[in-house]
Amino acid sequence: MPSSLSTAPGLPSGSTVSGPSSDTTASPATPAFSPLYQQIKGLILQSLQAGEWKPGELIPSEIELAARFRVSQGTVRKAVDELAGDNLVVRRQGKGTFVATHTEQHVRYRFLKLVPDTGDVDREGPAQRQFLECRRSRANAEIARALALRTGDAVMQVRRVLSFPADGGALVPTILEDLWLPGAPFKGLTAERMADFRGPTYALFETEFGVRMVRAEEKIRAVLPDDDQCKLLHIAPGTPLLSVERVAYTYNDAPMELRRGLYRTDTHHYRNELN
Amino acid sequence: MPSSLSTAPGLPSGSTVSGPSSDTTASPATPAFSPLYQQIKGLILQSLQAGEWKPGELIPSEIELAARFRVSQGTVRKAVDELAGDNLVVRRQGKGTFVATHTEQHVRYRFLKLVPDTGDVDREGPAQRQFLECRRSRANAEIARALALRTGDAVMQVRRVLSFPADGGALVPTILEDLWLPGAPFKGLTAERMADFRGPTYALFETEFGVRMVRAEEKIRAVLPDDDQCKLLHIAPGTPLLSVERVAYTYNDAPMELRRGLYRTDTHHYRNELN
DNA sequence: CAGTGGTCTAGACCACACT
DNA sequence: GTGTGGTCTAGACCACTGC
Numbered sequence: 001m002p003s004s005l006s007t008a009p010g011l012p013s014g015s016t017v018s019g020p021s022s023d024t025t026a027s028p029a030t031p032a033f034s035p036l037y038q039q040i041k042g043l044i045l046q047s048l049q050a051g052e053w054k055p056g057e058l059i060p061s062e063i064e065l066a067a068r069f070r071v072s073q074g075t076v077r078k079a080v081d082e083l084a085g086d087n088l089v090v091r092r093q094g095k096g097t098f099v100a101t102h103t104e105q106h107v108r109y110r111f112l113k114l115v116p117d118t119g120d121v122d123r124e125g126p127a128q129r130q131f132l133e134c135r136r137s138r139a140n141a142e143i144a145r146a147l148a149l150r151t152g153d154a155v156m157q158v159r160r161v162l163s164f165p166a167d168g169g170a171l172v173p174t175i176l177e178d179l180w181l182p183g184a185p186f187k188g189l190t191a192e193r194m195a196d197f198r199g200p201t202y203a204l205f206e207t208e209f210g211v212r213m214v215r216a217e218e219k220i221r222a223v224l225p226d227d228d229q230c231k232l233l234h235i236a237p238g239t240p241l242l243s244v245e246r247v248a249y250t251y252n253d254a255p256m257e258l259r260r261g262l263y264r265t266d267t268h269h270y271r272n273e274l275n
Numbered sequence: 276m277p278s279s280l281s282t283a284p285g286l287p288s289g290s291t292v293s294g295p296s297s298d299t300t301a302s303p304a305t306p307a308f309s310p311l312y313q314q315i316k317g318l319i320l321q322s323l324q325a326g327e328w329k330p331g332e333l334i335p336s337e338i339e340l341a342a343r344f345r346v347s348q349g350t351v352r353k354a355v356d357e358l359a360g361d362n363l364v365v366r367r368q369g370k371g372t373f374v375a376t377h378t379e380q381h382v383r384y385r386f387l388k389l390v391p392d393t394g395d396v397d398r399e400g401p402a403q404r405q406f407l408e409c410r411r412s413r414a415n416a417e418i419a420r421a422l423a424l425r426t427g428d429a430v431m432q433v434r435r436v437l438s439f440p441a442d443g444g445a446l447v448p449t450i451l452e453d454l455w456l457p458g459a460p461f462k463g464l465t466a467e468r469m470a471d472f473r474g475p476t477y478a479l480f481e482t483e484f485g486v487r488m489v490r491a492e493e494k495i496r497a498v499l500p501d502d503d504q505c506k507l508l509h510i511a512p513g514t515p516l517l518s519v520e521r522v523a524y525t526y527n528d529a530p531m532e533l534r535r536g537l538y539r540t541d542t543h544h545y546r547n548e549l550n
Numbered sequence: 551c552a553g554t555g556g557t558c559t560a561g562a563c564c565a566c567a568c569t
Numbered sequence: 570g571t572g573t574g575g576t577c578t579a580g581a582c583c584a585c586t587g588c
Binding site: 086087110111113216217218220221222224238240242246263265270271273274275 | 361362385386388490491492493494495496497498499513515516517521538540544545546547548549550
């Protein structure tokens with residue numbers, strides 16, 4: 001009997017619990033039908049958003065969750081399976097289920113699809129990062145729209161260059177990135193804090209600001225750099241670059257970062273897998 | 276008791292069937308442990324590859340498959356769920372499970388991620404296609420490697436231009452593509468056949484040559500066009516373009532197409548979603 | 551050893567499509 | 570109504586982890 005939760009539909013059979021049960025959460029007479037496991041998924045998601053369990057932490061076992069929501073373990077399992085499929089949670093047999101993190105080795109740089117042309121082997125170590133700028137400013141119309149803010153709202157603006165070692169070992173500046181972040185959640189961000197942090201930017205956002213990026217969308221174009229960009233990337237004018245505009249989202253599909261990257265593609269390429 | 280199949284592990288309990296059962300498929304003493312549903316998935320995959328059910332056709336119901344493999348419906352369900360997740364099969368409630376196709380509306384142009392800058396709405400109708408070339412030739416070292424052939428093997432080579440209507444309605448050449456296909460499976464391919472066919476190339480491959488593309492990998496770079504390419508795309512020299520090199524695979528991870536596309540990104544962009 | 555996630559089963563019932 | 574996939578349950582057992 002998939003129906004409203006929170007009114008303990010635990011009775012094994014008979015006794016349907018549909019209809020507009022007037023309990024704590026007033027709902028308009030069962031909207032369209034949503035399977036129980038979806039509702040459970042939603043509830044777990046809420047706890048995730050609310051920070052009931054922090055990134056990296058263990059969430060309650062399936063049996064506990066089943067008891068808490070008054071459903072069978074199988075139903076909880078299906079809900080958690082979907083959360084794991086969305087990369088919100090990681091299952092580890094024998095240990096438990098953990099809130100996913102951008103810190104873990106195998107999922108680091110999940111959102112960076114630029115790889116060296118020479119085999120994919122092990123990504124030549126974390127890039128050398130150089131922070132050129134990190135300051136407060138105000139969102140123009142375009143930035144505001146991308147971040148669901150209002151024009152003039154406070155934003156943090158960051159500019160950095162990532163360099164990778166070439167064959168010889170010399171560092172080659174390969175990526176020039178500009179980041180825009182909503183001012184409120186990221187108050188206190190400084191170039192120094194970013195430079196000191198070991199690991200991906202998204203891991204820093206997680207551990208220092210409690211903002212977990214869940215998914216992202218990219219728009220990719222081929223462009224020519226201006227003089228500034230040429231200098232920063234040590235390239236000749238007229239060198240075509242990949243322009244990668246990314247919007248990253250937290251829970252609730254709330255946009256929390258706009259990032260504009262310029263990628264050199266003479267030694268690297270953007271790798272994508274289609275299914 | 277997950278163990279070797281094909282020796283009917285149907286007995287409800289007790290009577291383990293592990294160990295190196297010497298039956299039709301000689302296997303080295305149970306390699307590492309593979310759950311039953313994975314083995315079922317493998318068997319269904321074999322039938323798919325063998326063409327037991329053609330693209331678009333209905334496959335046996337879960338109950339029939341369960342009987343056939345002597346497992347419970349739940350186990351078949353999990354196997355089919357994975358196949359559906361891999362886009363090899365499509366479930367339709369109340370009707371059955373069908374072999375996936377590149378012809379269906381909602382999954383057409385699955386592998387083409389170039390979209391118009393102006394909203395994504397409905398993709399401005401199928402592109403106008405212009406076939407400039409379709410001839411037999413021999414694979415050079417590079418093409419051979421990509422297609423898992425030997426240098427000098429026969430290949431089909433195709434060149435075409437795709438044009439999309441601009442705001443005014445005038446057709447703008449936007450994509451220049453070169454395709455290389457292994458000669459044997461695609462014997463008889465002509466420019467005329469391609470021009471006559473309504474729908475995506477991959478649908479043609481499926482219906483006319485029995486080759487179903489299952490996944491693909493792309494390497495993306497920013498490049499400058501040569502004079503030839505400028506003429507074909509009606510662009511000025513120095514206009515940066517997206518270079519998209521795609522290898523498409525059938526079942527068994529066998530590469531069956533190498534495609535090199537040049538995309539104009541002044542009115543369109545490459546759209547990617549990251550999870 | 552106990553606790554966790556992972557697999558497998560069997561049966562009941564629901565939602566949907568066809569006829 | 571019949572048949573299909575979809576949901577939900579309850580219970581048994583397996584595989585892995587750590588005490």
